[in-house]
Amino acid sequence: MIPNTRPQEILLPVTTALIAVTLLGALLADLVPLPSRAYAMRPDFCALVLVYWGIHQPRRVGFTVAFLLGLIIDLADASLFGQHALVYVALLFAAIGLSRRALNFSLVGQSLHIMPLLFAGDLIAIAVRLLAGDELPAAEHLLGSVIGAVLWIPISVLFRLPRLPRTSVDRV
Amino acid sequence: MEATPPPFFKRGPSPAFRFGVFATLAIVLMVFDARFKYLEPARQAISIVLYPLQQVAAAPVALLVRVAEYFSDQSTLREDNVRLRDDALRQSAALHDLEALRRENTELRGLLDAKDRVSPDAIMAEVLYGARDPFSRKLIISKGTSHEIQAGVAVVDGNGIIGQVTRVYPLLAEVTQISDKNQAVPVQNVRSGLRAIVFGNGREGTLDLRFMPVNADIQVGDTLVTSGIDGVYPPGLPVARVTAIDRNAALAFARITCAPLGGIDRRGHVLVLAAKRELPERPAEEAEPAVKGRKPRRGTP
Numbered sequence: 001m002i003p004n005t006r007p008q009e010i011l012l013p014v015t016t017a018l019i020a021v022t023l024l025g026a027l028l029a030d031l032v033p034l035p036s037r038a039y040a041m042r043p044d045f046c047a048l049v050l051v052y053w054g055i056h057q058p059r060r061v062g063f064t065v066a067f068l069l070g071l072i073i074d075l076a077d078a079s080l081f082g083q084h085a086l087v088y089v090a091l092l093f094a095a096i097g098l099s100r101r102a103l104n105f106s107l108v109g110q111s112l113h114i115m116p117l118l119f120a121g122d123l124i125a126i127a128v129r130l131l132a133g134d135e136l137p138a139a140e141h142l143l144g145s146v147i148g149a150v151l152w153i154p155i156s157v158l159f160r161l162p163r164l165p166r167t168s169v170d171r172v
Numbered sequence: 173m174e175a176t177p178p179p180f181f182k183r184g185p186s187p188a189f190r191f192g193v194f195a196t197l198a199i200v201l202m203v204f205d206a207r208f209k210y211l212e213p214a215r216q217a218i219s220i221v222l223y224p225l226q227q228v229a230a231a232p233v234a235l236l237v238r239v240a241e242y243f244s245d246q247s248t249l250r251e252d253n254v255r256l257r258d259d260a261l262r263q264s265a266a267l268h269d270l271e272a273l274r275r276e277n278t279e280l281r282g283l284l285d286a287k288d289r290v291s292p293d294a295i296m297a298e299v300l301y302g303a304r305d306p307f308s309r310k311l312i313i314s315k316g317t318s319h320e321i322q323a324g325v326a327v328v329d330g331n332g333i334i335g336q337v338t339r340v341y342p343l344l345a346e347v348t349q350i351s352d353k354n355q356a357v358p359v360q361n362v363r364s365g366l367r368a369i370v371f372g373n374g375r376e377g378t379l380d381l382r383f384m385p386v387n388a389d390i391q392v393g394d395t396l397v398t399s400g401i402d403g404v405y406p407p408g409l410p411v412a413r414v415t416a417i418d419r420n421a422a423l424a425f426a427r428i429t430c431a432p433l434g435g436i437d438r439r440g441h442v443l444v445l446a447a448k449r450e451l452p453e454r455p456a457e458e459a460e461p462a463v464k465g466r467k468p469r470r471g472t473p
Contacts, residue, residue: 031229033301040306063190067198075218076226078303078310078339078346081211082201089198093191129307132206135353135374137306 011163014057018162022049023061027069031076040140043148046073046084047091047121051114052155054095055102066092083128087121094120111152118145219341226344230300294443295319297327300344309352309374311335311435313442316343324404326445332410332434333357333398334442347442349435350411351376359411360399364389367399370412370430379412381428386419388426396430406445410434 026045034042046069053061070085077084094117102113122145126136184190205211297315315321317340327334327347335349350357353374359381360367366389371380384390394414400407412430419426435442 028225028229030304031226033230033233039302039304042304058187063187063194067194070198071201071214072218072222072225075215075222076303077305078308078312079305080202081205081215082198085201086195086198089191089194093187096187128202132202134307141306 010165011160012165014060014163016060018159019053019057019061022053022159023065023069025049027072030073040138041143041147043144043151044073044118044121045148045151046070047088047118048114048148048151048155050088050092051095051117052152052159054092055099055110056159058096058099061092063089063092079125080128080132083125086128087124090124091117091121107153107156110156111149114152115145115149118148121145215339216341219344223341223343226300293446295321295446296441297321297345297444298441303346307374308354309335309349309372309376310338311347311349311442313345313347313444314343315444316341316345318342320446321345321444322446326405326409327442328409328445329434329440329442332412332432333405334435336404337444345444350432351379351435357405357411358399358402359396360407361390362395362397363391364394366390367401368396370396377431378415379430379432381414381430382425384426384428386421386423386426390414390417390426390428392417395433 023046026049029045050061050066050069066088067085070083070088071081073079073084073088074081098113098117102110105113119142122142130136185193201211295315297313297319300312300314303310303312311334313327321337321340323337323340323345325337327337333350335347335352335355337345338348339346348355349372350370351372351374353372355372357370358367359370368381368384368388368390371382373380381390381396392414396411396414398405398407398409398411410433412432414428415431416429417426418428
């Protein structure tokens with residue numbers, strides 16, 4: 001397999017505003033109330049967007065942001081204070097580590113990189129809660145990371161749109 | 173040390189170092205949250221930031237629900253209306269009865285010199301959402317300390333007990349449902365007067381009646397109401413109905429499963445019974461009773 005054979009397009013630089021808006025959007029998406037059946041399987045959008053920026057712009061999104069976002073989600077979910085913070089910080093670290101490798105793959109290949117990452121995040125949360133004295137969650141809870149990995153593809157397409165060059169070549 | 177050249181760009185500490193720092197911080201936070209209750213100010217501060225975001229996120233769903241209500245068809249509305257009128261009529265008859273009974277009860281209690289039953293103030297609140305945490309069973313309701321809700325008070329709906337307020341924010345409160353693994357409710361069997369404790373097991377729609385002897389006077393279909401001896405739940409509120417009894421003589425206790433009566437659906441309105449009952453001081457030398465959650469189960473046979 002020869003990586004990097006596909007032509008690389010030149011995109012506009014990522015602005016801080018774009019990162020902030022996408023993270024805020026993910027936070028809002030996580031806060032949407034759903035019927036109880038759907039809760040178990042819901043992907044964690046904040047984790048997904050953090051991993052996205054960790055892979056695409058490893059120097060732009062900081063651990064402080066991931067940590068604070070995790071604390072906010074902890075409060076909204078009524079989970080242990082610091083549980084999501086730990087998961088997000090770990091995911092961001094892993095994403096930064098993956099950033100040189102994952103982008104050489106197609107979107108499907110990238111999403112296959114993301115799935116074990118999100119899965120590991122879930123496992124961290126489960127380990128923490130087991131230590132805190134809670135029981136295992138329902139099995140469909142793990143489906144959330146699979147759905148999250150599938151969502152990687154539309155999210156990648158969506159987040160590229162604001163970075164496309166303003167004037168296209170064939171219009172010049 | 174001198175061998176490594178200075179970096180071209182200033183990058184700050186490496187990601188691994190930063191990860192270590194923040195992970196440690198998160199673990200410390202969790203330990204403090206789980207073991208001590210020092211983090212309430214931080215929670216309160218974040219909850220104020222969070223509240224408008226939650227409102228924004230909930231707005232489209234609320235709009236959808238309202239649109240769906242608007243288009244709910246005529247026949248459903250008419251049926252609802254007839255049913256509600258029926259209920260109101262039946263309940264008003266029951267209320268008259270209740271009034272007479274209450275007067276009689278007050279007189280009798282006066283004769284017996286017993287303390288009056290206090291009917292607690294009820295505050296209506298809306299269930300905003302069921303908390304997403306898959307490890308516990310909590311609801312978030314729309315009233316908080318600004319509506320004089322305190323932690324520890326009981327929450328009921330029209331059918332029975334839902335749970336207990338476990339954490340209060342200025343504008344919201346967390347309600348732990350009785351089906352949560354760490355919740356226990358002291359109950360009394362309406363038919364036989366037998367007292368027991370109902371435990372949550374972390375699953376929706378079932379409760380366990382534990383530590384009852386195999387020959388206990390309990391039948392399928394018995395209604396359990398709060399006995400009120402814990403001082404948290406006022407006495408006489410419906411809690412659960414017994415759905416299955418497994419009397420295996422080989423075991424020390426019967427395995428009794430109940431279905432909760434309140435909190436069947438997670439949307440709608442609930443009543444927060446605001447007034448905490450005033451109880452006499454607990455005697456100092458008494459050992460801590462194992463009623464309210466947080467007790468390790470390992471020691472019990």
